[in-house]
Amino acid sequence: MKVVDFYYFSGTGNTLLIVKKMRYVFEKHDIQVNLHRIERSDPSDIDPEHTIGLGFPVAELTTYRLVWDFVKALPEAHGTPIFMVDTLGGVSGGIIGPMREIVKKKGYSPVGAKEIIMPPNIFYIQEDKVCQKKVERGLQKAGEYALDIIEGRSNWGRVPILSDIVFFISRAGLRLTKSDLNQKLLNLKINKKKCSKCGICIKLCPVGNITMTEDGYPERGYDCEYCLRCTSFCPKKAISCPINYRGKTYRAVKIRDLLQ
Numbered sequence: 318m319k320v321v322d323f324y325y326f327s328g329t330g331n332t333l334l335i336v337k338k339m340r341y342v343f344e345k346h347d348i349q350v351n352l353h354r355i356e357r358s359d360p361s362d363i364d365p366e367h368t369i370g371l372g373f374p375v376a377e378l379t380t381y382r383l384v385w386d387f388v389k390a391l392p393e394a395h396g397t398p399i400f401m402v403d404t405l406g407g408v409s410g411g412i413i414g415p416m417r418e419i420v421k422k423k424g425y426s427p428v429g430a431k432e433i434i435m436p437p438n439i440f441y442i443q444e445d446k447v448c449q450k451k452v453e454r455g456l457q458k459a460g461e462y463a464l465d466i467i468e469g470r471s472n473w474g475r476v477p478i479l480s481d482i483v484f485f486i487s488r489a490g491l492r493l494t495k496s497d498l499n500q501k502l503l504n505l506k507i508n509k510k511k512c513s514k515c516g517i518c519i520k521l522c523p524v525g526n527i528t529m530t531e532d533g534y535p536e537r538g539y540d541c542e543y544c545l546r547c548t549s550f551c552p553k554k555a556i557s558c559p560i561n562y563r564g565k566t567y568r569a570v571k572i573r574d575l576l577q
């Protein structure tokens with residue numbers, strides 16, 4: 318393994334931290350790592366001579382549509398090694414097995430899959446100290462996982478039945494964000510009194526779901542992936558998530574790290 322092209326998506330920074338830790342370990346072992354943001358990448362541009370890494374958060378027991386769309390659009394390969402890492406608050410299920418099937422059918426060689434617990438960024442945001450501890454543990458796991466990949470100890474096994482069931486349920490429309498009605502009910506609220514019209518939320522949204530209205534305020538459409546970037550990084554805390562306990566938000570990195 319000489320070069321890794323690491324494609325990642327991170328809503329609030331947990332996944333980015335993990336991906337960067339893995340890059341650090343790879344580079345210490347003279348493996349070049351190129352980071353690519355999934356929301357800015359064209360899957361057809363991948364280099365089949367490089368090892369492919371995928372990093373993303375768990376959302377609603379599976380992952381975001383933009384991640385699935387990217388993976389499904391990967392070109393055919395002839396044995397290109399591929400590994401994945403996801404970050405989660407605690408419960409996953411519908412990813413490892415189904416994603417392995419997709420990449421395998423396309424001709425990739427799945428060499429590793431790992432789920433790493435990090436602080437939850439939704440519902441109940443934990444105290445800073447608790448989050449810090451979880452991040453430390455997560456980073457340690459990421460380092461160990463990178464080493465496992467380098468030394469050939471990792472694997473991306475088939476996770477039958479349970480994974481398929483969760484995948485099926487999430488596909489079957491039970492996803493919180495899937496329907497228009499749910500998009501309306503869960504609409505992230507933009508508080509015009511707090512908003513300074515800086516437009517950062519528009520830059521942050523990975524799917525172009527926020528636009529600027531004529532009066533200069535952001536407006537959210539009904540195509541939200543619920544990654545919570547806009548909520549977590551709004552400098553004026555003007556965008557609130559209706560299901561976050563006491564309106565608390567979480568972020569693991571600085572805005573500029575996400576936009577790099």
Ligand SMILES: Cc1cc2nc3c(=O)[nH]c(=O)nc-3n(C[C@H](O)[C@H](O)[C@H](O)COP(=O)(O)O)c2cc1C
Nearest residue numbers: 328329330331332374376377378404406407408438
């Ligand atoms: C909409 C949404 C759904 C989530 N669903 C799950 C879930 O099903 N299971 C879980 O363990 N964590 C879930 N989480 C928590 C995230 O997976 C976790 O905090 C992750 O590390 C966030 O990564 P990021 O900071 O890179 O976006 C969810 C978060 C969001 C915003």
